[in-house]
Amino acid sequence: MTKQRSDEPEVKPFKGPAGGWGSVRSLADILPREHLGPEAYRELARQNKPDGFMCVSCAWPKPADHHPAEFCEEGAKATAWELTRLRTTPEFFAEHTLAELRGWKDYDLEQHGRLTHPMRYDPGTDKYVAVSWDEAFDEIGRELKRLDPKSVVFYSSGRTSLEASYMYGLMARMFGNQNLPDSSNMCHESTSVGLKAALGVPVGTTQLKDFKETDAIFFFGQNVGSNAPRMLHDLRDCRKRGVEIVTFNPLKERGLERFTDPQNPVEMATLKETAISTQYHQLRAGSDIAAIIGICKFLIDWDDLAKADDDLPVLDHDFIAQHTKGFDEFAAAIRKTEWADIERETGLAREELEASARIYAKAKAVMAIYGMGITQHVKGVESVRMIVNLLLLRGNVGKPGAGPTPVRGHSNVQGQRTVGITEKTELVPVEKLEAQYGFKAPREKGLDTVETCRGVIDGSVRAVVGLGGNFLRAVPETGAMEEAWPRLDVSVQIATKLNRNHLFAGRVTYLLPCLGRIEQDVQASGPQAVSTEDSTSCIHGSRGKAKPASPYLLSEPAIVAGIAKRILDDNPKVDWDGWVADYSTIRDAIEDTYPAIFKDYNKRLFTPGGVWKGNKASERIWETPSKRAEFLTPGEISATGFKDADGRYRLITLRSNDQFNTTIYGYHDRFRGIKGTRDVLLMHETDIAAAGLAEGQIVALESDAGDGVQRRRDGMIVTPYDIPRGCLGAYYPEANVLIPVEHHAEKSHVPAAKSVPVRIRP
Known part of the structure; x- marks a missing residue:
């Protein structure tokens, strides 16, 4: 390589x-x-x-x-x-110790190629050695059964199929816990909590067809060009028919500025571009609550004036009266909020927010699209609910072309929750599972990502099984987590490629290679298909046909079944081998557990466009305690959870367009013009001068959490960039070392990676 x-x-x-x-x-x-x-x-x-x-x-x-x-x-x-045709074989591991590999960069580890054999860590040589699948499953089973079930964590990556996810969640509950953290805990749990409280559903209410009927789109904290580029086709079509797109984001992201369709010969030949955002507001990190308060303040003030003048209302009072709760308290709080506070927090002028409010006021149907720039703050749940507040003012939920549209990251992270990957008992039909499979399911809430990190650090978590992902690299508090991980009794990582998590071994450690979704998965009944759920709650079939990277790979369902059979007692109601032989039988089981969502699951698996699982809020049926959509009166105008101070900056962790989550494809962040490094520290040029720094100077970042723990990232290159004053940008996951495990969204435990308090050091 x-x-x-x-x-x-x-x-x-x-x-x-x-x-x-x-x-x-x-x-x-x-x-x-x-x-x-x-x-x-x-x-x-x-x-x-x-x-x-x-x-x-x-x-x-x-x-x-x-x-x-x-x-x-x-x-x-x-x-x-x-x-890729590149391979990471037993011969590779024979040549390299884990201590040596810990000196490699993330890119180089994964770029070495696909894993080919199941491997066991040998502490005597500090190397992985090849083993048979039966040897691996047998020892994993023996070791996990020795432990208190409450001390074992079953993590899963957001790309795991619905079929494997269902089996995995069932296995964990039959083993005796609901310690099922997943990618949602790290990214979009603020959505699940916020939308559930406000609208009664934990997911967005829109579908692709709503792009054809919307009048305006408000964008918050989502980089479409790098994180969901196919959406650009929908945005381009909206702009072609005159839809206004108003964007709030600290950085200017190219996908939200302009787009050339690579599949349009005329645009490619003429270099024609479509301007995406009609307004672009670069607000300070974590100030979306304040910006939305400003927009709402204009709308409510205009509506008050219209009422006094006996003019047409600005707000949808019929909708508010019939469908919502809490408006009067919300409106009173908004009226009292001072413009000076809004402008100071956002860094935006009152006139800019007025311009956005005018677009919102004249639109008949508004979609609100958002991402982790909203959810990954201490007040992330409140930020989500402020977006809902804005939509509710004019009835922009439950009608064509309108509604909240959270953009999920990994390909099945939303679907995993649908079939039971959750630490929360109330989200799973445990009584149904008990009746189906004849066991007593745990009711005690399990561990989420933050709680798992606490448990690894304090020693109460004794084993972690990872179904995909790069958990140790994706979580906050990197230094303490890497120091604590080797104290685990068991670490089992199911993966397609080598990553940094695999280089920190517990007492017993296994690295198990699995088939990828694109590869042909042949079981006893023949070639298999799996399924996933997209961001708009549509369920799709997925069929791999590529030749597997190695004859020694097993599918995710087969690996889950192999572990389950070793850690669980025989149960005639659970045919693990039968499920692996024919995945349609897993889907039958899922349909039995969730009949309303998965009716005729196998028959409809490959329906073009997917099968929408339904959404009560889109029908204006509110499954909240009040049976109404609920306004939230904001308690604070900042989502950061900390106060500004001299020398303290708000750090935003960023992804390059040459990466996906923790996977680094290369060192060229084309849209930001950064090539050859990931060690940049993006700063406003005025902040650089005020701090007495110079472009290209090498500095360190230190955590300013005030908890007495030193967290430091060295070797950062001061780089002038168009970013709001007082804010810094640095790449994820390298900057995770600066995020305290307790710096998370208060109500959802999502790590607050989009506004981290830091200081710059020599």
Whole structure:
């Protein structure tokens, strides 16, 4: 393997649009780098098609009326990454100790290629050695059964299929716990908590068809160009018919500025671009609550004046009276909020918020699209609910073209929750599971991600089984977590490639390689299909056809079954082997558990456009305690959870367009013009001068959490960037070392990675 150099940084503003020839050149770079053959190009043609496979990166829907190439730059990178011909074999592990590999960069670890054999850690040599699957399952079973079930955690990545997720959640509950943290805990749990409290559903209310009926879109804290690029086609179509798109985001992100459709020959030939945002407001990190308060303040004031003048109302009073609770208290609080406080917190002028309010006021149907720039704050749940407050003022929930649209990250992170991957008893039909499978399910709330981190650090968690992902790299408090991980009794990691989590071994440690979603999965009944749920609550079939990377790989369902049979007593009501032999029987079981959602599951599996699981709030049926949509009166105007102070900055952790979650595809963040390094510290040029720093200077960041714990990230390159004053930008996951485990959303425990208190040190 040739390591990609990361020691010659270059920062040069990128002038092109999202999409366009830049995307084409990026693909031309990565496809040969993975040594791909003709099969990879055939698979790309099947990506996100009705009878093809669901993209393994983001959760944007695969539409019924698909494009000829229904993949984006990021999705193609994910496909190339999975289908690579590069391999990480037992011979590789024989040559390298884990101590040595801990000196490698994230990119180099994963870029070495697909794992080929099940491996066991040998503490005597500090190396992984190959073992048989039966040896692995037998020892894993023996070791886990020795432990208190409450001390074992079953983590899962958001790309795991519905079928494997259902089996995994059932296995954990039959073992005796609900310690089922997943990617949602790290990213969108604030949505699940906030929308559930406000509307009675834990997910967004819109579908793809709503893009065709909306009048205005308000965007908050989501980088579409890097995190869900296929949405750009929907946004482009909206702009072509005159839809206003108002964006609130601390950084100017190219996908929200302009887009050239790579599948449009005219646009590619003429370099024609579509302007996406009609207004772009660069507010300070964590100030979305204040910005929305400002918009609401204008709307309520205008409505008060209209009432006094006997004019047409600005707000939808009929909807508010019939469908909501808490408006009067909310409106009173908004009226009392001072403009000086709003402007100071947001960094925006009153006139800018007025311009946004005017667009909102004249629109008949408004969609609110948001991402982790909303959810990953101490007041993340309140931020979500402020978006709902704004929508409720004019009845923009439960009608065509309107509603909250959270953009989920990983490809099935929403679906996992649907089939039982959750630590919360109230989200799972435990009585139904008990009747189906004849066991007593735990009622005690399980551990989420933050609680798992606490448990690993304090020693109460004794084992972690990871179904995909890179948990140790994705979580906060990196230093303490890496120090504590080797004290685990058992660490089992199910993966397709080597990552940093695998380099920290517990007393007994296994690395188990699995099939990827794009690969053909042949079981006793023949080739299998799996399913996932997208961001809009549509469920899709996914069929892999590529040749597996190794004959020694097992599927995720087969691995889950292999572990389950070793840690659980025989149960005639659970046929683990039968499920693995024929995945349609798993889907039958899922339908039995969730009949309202999965009716005729197998029959409808490959319905073009997916099968929508339904959403009561979209019908204006509010499953809240009050049976109404509920306004939340904000207690604070900042979501950061800490006060501003001299020398204290708000750090925003960022993803490059050359990565997906913790997977690094390369060192070229094209849209931000950063190449050859990930060690940049993005700062406003005025802040650089005020701090007595210079462009290119090497500095360190230190946590300013005030808890007495030293957290430091060295080797940061001061880089001038268009970012609000008082804010800094640095790449995730490298910056996670600066995030205290207790710096999280108060009501959802999502790590508050979008506003971290830090100071700059020499």
